Amino acid sequence: MAEPLLQITNVSKRFGGFTALDGVDLAVAPGERFGLIGPNGSGKTTLINCISGSLRNESGSIRFGGEDISALPAYQRTRRGIARSFQIPRPFSSMTVMENLMVPLEFVRHRHTLHRSDTRAEALEILGSISLADKADTPSNQLSQVELRKMELARAMAARPRLLISDEAMAGLSGAEIDEVLAILFKLNDSGITIIMIEHIMQAVMRFSQRVVCLDAGKIICEGAPGAIITNANVQRAYLGN
Amino acid sequence: MTARGYRFWIGAAIVLSAACVAAAVVKNEYYFYAAYVVIQFVVLATAWNILGGYAGYVNFGSSAFFGVGAYIAVMLIKWLNLPLGLQIIAAAAVGGTLGFGVGLLTLRLRGIFFSIATVAITIILETAVINWRFVGGATGIQILRPPVMEPFESYTKMLFVCMVLLAIIAVAIARHIETSWIGRGLRAIRDNEEAAECTGVPTLKLKLAACAISGALMSAAGAPLAMYQSFVEPASAFNLTYSVSALAMPIIGGTSHWLGPVLGALLLGSVQQIVTVTVSSELNVLVVGVLLVVFVVAAPQGLVGLFTKVKDKVKGN
Numbered sequence: 032m033a034e035p036l037l038q039i040t041n042v043s044k045r046f047g048g049f050t051a052l053d054g055v056d057l058a059v060a061p062g063e064r065f066g067l068i069g070p071n072g073s074g075k076t077t078l079i080n081c082i083s084g085s086l087r088n089e090s091g092s093i094r095f096g097g098e099d100i101s102a103l104p105a106y107q108r109t110r111r112g113i114a115r116s117f118q119i120p121r122p123f124s125s126m127t128v129m130e131n132l133m134v135p136l137e138f139v140r141h142r143h144t145l146h147r148s149d150t151r152a153e154a155l156e157i158l159g160s161i162s163l164a165d166k167a168d169t170p171s172n173q174l175s176q177v178e179l180r181k182m183e184l185a186r187a188m189a190a191r192p193r194l195l196i197s198d199e200a201m202a203g204l205s206g207a208e209i210d211e212v213l214a215i216l217f218k219l220n221d222s223g224i225t226i227i228m229i230e231h232i233m234q235a236v237m238r239f240s241q242r243v244v245c246l247d248a249g250k251i252i253c254e255g256a257p258g259a260i261i262t263n264a265n266v267q268r269a270y271l272g273n
Numbered sequence: 274m275t276a277r278g279y280r281f282w283i284g285a286a287i288v289l290s291a292a293c294v295a296a297a298v299v300k301n302e303y304y305f306y307a308a309y310v311v312i313q314f315v316v317l318a319t320a321w322n323i324l325g326g327y328a329g330y331v332n333f334g335s336s337a338f339f340g341v342g343a344y345i346a347v348m349l350i351k352w353l354n355l356p357l358g359l360q361i362i363a364a365a366a367v368g369g370t371l372g373f374g375v376g377l378l379t380l381r382l383r384g385i386f387f388s389i390a391t392v393a394i395t396i397i398l399e400t401a402v403i404n405w406r407f408v409g410g411a412t413g414i415q416i417l418r419p420p421v422m423e424p425f426e427s428y429t430k431m432l433f434v435c436m437v438l439l440a441i442i443a444v445a446i447a448r449h450i451e452t453s454w455i456g457r458g459l460r461a462i463r464d465n466e467e468a469a470e471c472t473g474v475p476t477l478k479l480k481l482a483a484c485a486i487s488g489a490l491m492s493a494a495g496a497p498l499a500m501y502q503s504f505v506e507p508a509s510a511f512n513l514t515y516s517v518s519a520l521a522m523p524i525i526g527g528t529s530h531w532l533g534p535v536l537g538a539l540l541l542g543s544v545q546q547i548v549t550v551t552v553s554s555e556l557n558v559l560v561v562g563v564l565l566v567v568f569v570v571a572a573p574q575g576l577v578g579l580f581t582k583v584k585d586k587v588k589g590n
Contacts, residue, residue: 083471084470084471085467085470085471104470104475104477105467105470105471106470106471106473106474106475106476109470109471109472109473110473114471114472115471117467117468121465121467121468122464122465122468123460123461123464123465123468123469124464124465125460125463125464125529126457126460126461126464130457133457134457134458134461134469134472134473134474135472135473137454137457137458138454138458138472138473138474138475139472139473186472187472189472190472190473
């Protein structure tokens with residue numbers, strides 16, 4: 032594998048007496064479509080919280096683009112190229128869709144140098160690419176579930192990430208809507224963005240990923256191509272029991 | 274500058290000129306004595322709104338900053354006999370530093386926990402002043418006013434114009450924050466702090482800046498109190514009603530726009546003055562309470578929200 036974009040070495044995270052992550056090792060190559068699966072409570076969201084900086088890992092290191100980012104606050108990691116969506120959408124609900132995108136545009140992309148009208152044009156372009164341009168001036172608290180999911184992806188894209196972490200972006204969507212979001216993620220990957228997908232919808236994650244890792248009780252129990260993961264005995268035991 | 278920017282500054286110039294003309298023409302001193310208090314609340318409410326309204330961190334310690342401003346002025350009068358302008362600047366500097374320090378200690382707390390921590394600041398500082406003999410301790414201190422400056426004919430009128438100027442500065446700062454990237458960052462923090470941090474907003478830095486600016490303006494508003502009353506004591510300078518009013522006024526006026534705290538302070542401040550004169554000063558707090566309940570129930574977005582609603586309806590028809 033080429034020099035990994037994201038290198039996680041021996042990362043552990045505890046909440047009091049509960050060990051959420053237990054010595055996780057992981058490497059994601061540039062441009063890769065990477066799937067992360069595991070039963071509820073296996074530590075998937077904790078792991079991406081550690082990667083994005085919402086939580087700090089107690090031991091081990093997280094390197095991104097060759098730099099150790101373990102000690103950096105989340106906003107610094109975003110500025111270095113890690114963006115994420117949330118399991119339960121977290122829109123800036125007092126703002127319009129456009130304004131939601133202006134936040135990363137102003138704080139990451141242009142750091143207050145660009146004129147407002149240029150920022151607007153750029154936000155419109157991103158919204159156009161995921162067919163959400165007609166909702167630009169809609170307050171974000173009036174969006175439907177699929178529109179919220181798409182807006183979260185658009186907001187992550189506005190930070191021009193090198194790595195996008197999609198945390199259950201398809202939960203609660205219909206079949207057609209899942210296809211729509213998948214198409215967006217494929218398109219982003221084509222443009223060179225590395226994507227980590229966390230998903231419970233197996234059909235989607237298996238179709239999308241080039242490589243899949245399965246977590247259980249904070250440990251990696253299996254790693255490989257989607258086909259091999261599905262038939263792996265450890266994975267089946269983790270999901271279905273003995 | 275945008276067309277709105279020009280309109281704002283023309284409006285500010287008109288307000289300041291009107292205050293100066295009123296000071297020259299109106300003879301009854303009482304109007305200025307009362308208006309000073311109302312305008313002082315415009316500054317306090319505007320300052321509170323920078324952290325409480327834009328970023329959603331409800332500060333219950335406004336009276337701590339206000340009292341510190343008043344006592345910095347007392348200290349400078351007693352110690353160096355500095356003029357009013359320098360007292361205000363020094364108070365703002367100390368208030369800003371205090372805001373930064375308090376922010377460092379408390380801004381990692383969220384919601385109600387932050388609010389409770391800020392109440393404690395008032396109690397700590399008031400206790401410190403009560404035990405400090407140099408500034409009069411618990412009994413307070415009498416201040417001798419220096420001769421009034423030209424062209425003003427009385428000290429109260431001069432303080433009134435000074436407070437109007439302070440209010441314009443405070444509103445201009447709040448307006449600038451609101452319309453710039455800082456304001457958008459603070460709103461993102463209010464809506465969802467974790468999402469804000471993950472979209473590149475340096476949340477702690479922005480909150481600290483907001484807390485420092487807010488604190489500086491509150492202390493600046495408290496600085497002229499020493500000259501206004503000619504007497505300062507801890508129980509009144511650190512009075513909790515300043516905290517309650519500074520919070521109630523933006524909520525009544527609307528926290529999302531700089532005009533909200535201004536309208537709220539003018540409305541509530543004026544009603545309080547009228548009630549004090551016509552009924553009794555004890556009823557003040559009741560007025561705040563009743564108005565707060567009415568607005569929270571009937572117009573949660575405040576006066577500004579109410580206006581926008583009516584405007585949208587008229588446009589819709």
